[in-house]
Amino acid sequence: MFNTQEGFHTYYVYILTNSYRSTFYIGVTNNLKLRLQQHKENLEIANKSFASKYGLEFLIYYEKFVWIQEAISREKELKKWRREKKIALIKDFNPKLEFLNYHFDSI
Secondary structure: OOOOOOOOOOEEEEEEEOOOOOOEEEEEEOOHHHHHHHHHHHHHOOOOOHHHHOOOOEEEEEEEEOOHHHHHHHHHHHHHOOHHHHHHHHHHHOOOOOOOHHHHOOO
16 A cells, blocks of 8 residues: 655754844754753753754744655755845745744644
8 A cells, every 4th residue: 555645754944033132043853842952951951052042943934845855955055145035035935024923832
């Protein structure tokens, strides 16, 4: 029997910021809820990562992908963008730059 779901997963490219919305972190994951928890835990244990150094724990943007190759490609593309272009992308998706972590609290 052919399984139509085989090979299909959900991957996310996401952008985090700090409480001041002054610094961005772009990442990719297959479990955004868990990844957000990990970022928060890294802050609490004073981890030396870029995200923890700048207090980046607030989700302000994400995109969903079915294929990991597409997600990684998009992550690399976004990381090359200038700040102004990233802000325009975020505001198109999230005009008020609201923190969106709560979208993944109940998943």
